[in-house]
Structures are given as structure tokens and as C-alpha cells.
Amino acid sequence: MTGGSATTQASKIGVVGAGYVGLTTAACLAHLGHQVVCADVDTERVDRLRRGEIPIVEEGLAEIVAATLANGTLTFEVGAARAAVDADVVFLCVPTPQGPDGGADLRYIEGAAAEIADALRPGALVVNKSTVPVGSTRAVEDVLHRPDVAVVSNPEFLREGTAVGDFLHPDRVVIGADDRAAGERLADVYAPLNASVLITDPASAETIKYAANGFLAMKVSFVNAIAAMCEAVGANVDDVVEGIGSDQRIGRSFLKPGPGWGGSCFPKDSKALVKLAADYGYDFTMMKGVIDVNDEQRRRMVGKVRTALGAGPGGGLRGALVAVLGLTFKAGTDDLRDSPSLTMVRSLLASGATVRAFDPTVGDRADGAKAVTLEGIELVGDPFRAARGARVLVIATEWPEFAKLDLAAIASTMADDAVIVDTRNLLDPAAVRAAGLGYDGVGRP
Numbered sequence: 403m404t405g406g407s408a409t410t411q412a413s414k415i416g417v418v419g420a421g422y423v424g425l426t427t428a429a430c431l432a433h434l435g436h437q438v439v440c441a442d443v444d445t446e447r448v449d450r451l452r453r454g455e456i457p458i459v460e461e462g463l464a465e466i467v468a469a470t471l472a473n474g475t476l477t478f479e480v481g482a483a484r485a486a487v488d489a490d491v492v493f494l495c496v497p498t499p500q501g502p503d504g505g506a507d508l509r510y511i512e513g514a515a516a517e518i519a520d521a522l523r524p525g526a527l528v529v530n531k532s533t534v535p536v537g538s539t540r541a542v543e544d545v546l547h548r549p550d551v552a553v554v555s556n557p558e559f560l561r562e563g564t565a566v567g568d569f570l571h572p573d574r575v576v577i578g579a580d581d582r583a584a585g586e587r588l589a590d591v592y593a594p595l596n597a598s599v600l601i602t603d604p605a606s607a608e609t610i611k612y613a614a615n616g617f618l619a620m621k622v623s624f625v626n627a628i629a630a631m632c633e634a635v636g637a638n639v640d641d642v643v644e645g646i647g648s649d650q651r652i653g654r655s656f657l658k659p660g661p662g663w664g665g666s667c668f669p670k671d672s673k674a675l676v677k678l679a680a681d682y683g684y685d686f687t688m689m690k691g692v693i694d695v696n697d698e699q700r701r702r703m704v705g706k707v708r709t710a711l712g713a714g715p716g717g718g719l720r721g722a723l724v725a726v727l728g729l730t731f732k733a734g735t736d737d738l739r740d741s742p743s744l745t746m747v748r749s750l751l752a753s754g755a756t757v758r759a760f761d762p763t764v765g766d767r768a769d770g771a772k773a774v775t776l777e778g779i780e781l782v783g784d785p786f787r788a789a790r791g792a793r794v795l796v797i798a799t800e801w802p803e804f805a806k807l808d809l810a811a812i813a814s815t816m817a818d819d820a821v822i823v824d825t826r827n828l829l830d831p832a833a834v835r836a837a838g839l840g841y842d843g844v845g846r847p
């Protein structure tokens with residue numbers, strides 16, 4: 403690990419893909435003083451970005467994009483080749499969705515590499531920032547077929563909702579390069595961050611990404627399994643987490659019990675890790691267990707709602723009205739990808755229940771009104787309208803505003819004998835009960 407140096411040469415940088423990772427990367431590198439061209443295939447997205455409109459909810463991103471558009475260090479283009487022309491360094495930040503066999507689908511990465519191959523100037527550096535299986539650096543080299551261009555791996559560790567902060571204040575920068583000099587050239591680009599930089603080989607860097615996400619997913623699955631045990635033995639998970647989290651070898655982070663992990667990364671990366679290991683002859687039973695516990699956790703949440711409705715495990719829920727607060731996979735983002743909330747809601751709808759939901763980021767139409775439905779879910783404009791007449795209210799995403807709900811007002815608008823199922827342990831159980839509502843959290847008495 404080496405520390406960065408403040409002074410650095412501004413580079414001409416291309417970024418292919420203006421999604422959560424690409425847009426954050428492009429804007430932050432421009433913010434550090436580099437000259438950045440960010441390209442995307444989606445012309446409508448590029449048009450909006452040129453107007454400074456940010457197509458995702460991400461704290462602080464709009465301000466950085468506005469400032470770097472204004473000072474000319476950031477521009478947007480359509481098509482990967484436009485980002486590569488004249489660039490010293492080109493970052494690939496295109497999707498690596500899950501393939502039918504659980505592995506990562508590399509078609510967009512290979513497509514983007516093919517698109518930039520002829521546009522790259524001699525001596526340019528191509529950087530794989532997308533999450534890709536071991537060996538993908540080589541795969542990109544093969545597609546580029548440019549012996550005068552180096553390809554390195556540089557996995558991202560950005561969390562949605564805090565991506566800008568995570569980029570500008572990373573715990574570490576990981577670089578995987580066969581050619582040490584190429585690795586150091588990329589380290590130079592990050593020098594203004596003064597962060598610790600690990601330069602290793604591509605296979606290790608690619609493995610670090612999956613291992614990091616696998617470990618974090620394991621921690622969350624572990625605490626959810628412990629929460630299930632707490633419910634069985636009558637213990638309180640809040641105190642258990644305090645008791646284990648205060649051990650520095652364990653740490654408190656990523657020990658929040660909940661409805662199971664979701665999002666665009668943990669689900670696909672955990673499966674890709676199992677597939678990758680199997681491809682090389684290792685049966686990653688532990689990671690399979692982490693995934694199984696997560697699937698089970700999502701089912702347990704549906705079970706809690708059924709119990710609160712007084713319905714048995716398999717019975718129909720026709721006529722039952724359930725209010726759901728939060729649809730995104732976590733707070734701080736508008737991302738619905740593999741959201742535990744949607745998994746739960748789909749199961750309730752499939753059993754005939756009526757679901758009325760509120761999420762601060764979902765359904766906002768251009769005309770300011772709320773879209774009426776999403777996948778059969780009735781969307782409303784605030785938590786009280788969601789709760790009106792409902793027998794069960796589910797806290798599904800940990801948006802901070804839900805922790806400040808006026809519980810007496812919620813109780814007065816819900817049906818009799820109403821229950822709050824708090825899948826995020828966001829509320830104070832005593833306060834909920836004092837408001838005349840039933841309460842069921844995750845691993846709490």
C-alpha cells in the first residue's frame with residue numbers, strides 16, 4: 403500500500419457508461435481536476451446530463467456535475483468511442499448483469515471494448531471498473547487487440563446513496579495490473595485523493611471485489627440469522643449486536659438486521675462468486691449458505707406480515723390491505739434493483755392482498771404528481787395515505803423520515819388491531835405499542 407501525493411498531472415480521461423458508477427466516477431475525477439468525457443449509449447440520458455439533470459438519486463452528485471460542467475472539465479457524449487478519442491485513460495463502467503448460469507454477462511464490457519479499440523491513441527490505458535470475473539482484464543485485452551494499450555483492473559467499492567463520499571474518501575484504491583508502470587499511471591490519476599493504493603495483479607484485484615461484497619453480504623446474512631435465533635430464544639438482537647459489534651475484531655458495521663440484502667451488486671456478485679469458484683473447481687458452500695439465508699430472510703418478512711394479518715403460512719390474503727413504507731433496496735437511493743421490499747410486496751400481491759405504498763423516490767412523475775401504480779402496487783404521496791384503513795403497516799426501507807412518524811396519527815388512521823412490521827428495526831417498539839399498535843421487528847422481543 404502506498405499513500406497518494408497531492409500534486410498530479412491533469413489527465414484526459416474517458417468514462418464509458420454514465421450509470422451509478424460511471425457518472426460518479428466521471429464527475430469526481432473532473433472534480434479532482436482531470437479533463438473528463440463521459441459517454442453513454444442512451445441519448446436521452448446524455449441530453450439530460452448535458453442540461454445538468456441527474457437521472458439517479460445520489461447525494462452531492464448534482465452539485466459536482468453542475469460545477470464541472472460549468473468549469474468545462476466534464477462533458478457528455480453519446481457512444482463509447484467519443485470518450486476514448488484522445489484520452490490518456492479510459493474507464494469502462496458498463497453493466498455486468500447476471501447471466502443465465504449465475505455468472506457475470508460480459509457482453510457490454512466486450513461491446514464497449516470493441517467500440518473503443520480503434521479510437522484509442524497509442525499508449526492509452528484502459529481501466530476495467532465494472533465488476534467482472536477473474537480473467538476479464540485478459541478478455542478486454544483480447545477484444546482490443548492493441549499491444550500498445552495497457553488494460554488494468556480497478557474495482558469500485560461505491561455504495562449507492564453515498565457514492566460521491568465513497569469515491570472521494572475511499573478506504574483504499576485497488577489496482578490490478580500485469581504492467582507495474584501502467585498500475586502506477588492509474589495510481590497517479592487518484593493521487594489527489596491521498597488514499598492508500600494497493601497495486602496487485604489483475605486476478606487478485608478482480609477477486610478482491612467479489613470477496614469484499616461476499617464478506618459484507620455474509621456479515622448481513624449472519625446478523626439476520628442471529629436475529630432469527632433471537633426470536634426463537636427470546637433474546638434481543640439490538641443488545642446482541644452491541645455485544646458482538648464492540649469487539650474490534652468484529653466491528654459494528656454491516657450488522658443491521660433487516661429484510662435481507664438486495665440491490666444491483668450483492669445479489670449478482672454473490673452468485674457470480676459461487677459460479678466463479680465452481681468454474682475453477684471450488685465448491686463455495688459457505689457463500690451458498692449466505693445466499694440461502696438471504697432468500698430465507700425475505701420469506702421470513704412475508705411470514706411476519708401474514709402472522710400480523712392473522713393468516714396462516716399459505717392462505718389467501720384477498721381483502722387484506724397492507725401499507726408498505728419504502729420500495730427501494732435501501733435508503734438514500736432510488737434504485738429498485740433486486741429490492742427486498744419488492745420481493746415481499748410481489749408475494750403479498752400474488753396471495754391476493756392489496757398493497758398501498760409510499761416511497762420518497764418512487765413514482766414521481768414529470769408533472770410532479772405520483773404515478774398511480776407500480777407492478778400492481780397502489781402508490782400514494784405520503785405515509786398516512788398509505789396507512790389509511792390498513793391492518794398492517796410494513797417499514798420496508800430505512801428512510802429516516804419513517805423513524806419520525808407521528809405514531810398516534812398513524813394508529814388513528816389504520817384499521818383496528820393494527821400492527822407495524824418493522825423490517826428495519828427503525829422504530830422504538832415501546833413507542834409503537836404505547837400508540838396502541840402491535841409491533842414486530844427483526845430479532846426484537
Ligand code: UDX
Binds near residue numbers: 420423443533
Ligand atoms: C455498473 C455495473 O452494473 C456494475 O457491475 C459495475 O460494477 C459498475 O457499473 P451501475 O453503474 O450501477 O453498475 O450500472 P447502471 O446504473 O445500469 O449504468 C450503466 C450505464 O451504462 C447505463 O447508463 C447504460 O446506458 C450504459 N451503457 C450500457 C453503455 O453506455 N454502453 C453499453 O454498452 C451498456
Ligand code: UDX
Binds near residue numbers: 560655660
Ligand atoms: C454494495 C457495497 O457496499 C459496495 O462497496 C459495492 O461497491 C456495491 O455493493 P450497495 O449495493 O450500494 O453497495 O449497498 P450496501 O449499502 O452495501 O447495502 C447492500 C444491502 O445490504 C442493502 O439491501 C442494505 O439494505 C443491506 N444491509 C446493509 C443490511 O441489511 N444491513 C446492513 O447492516 C448493511
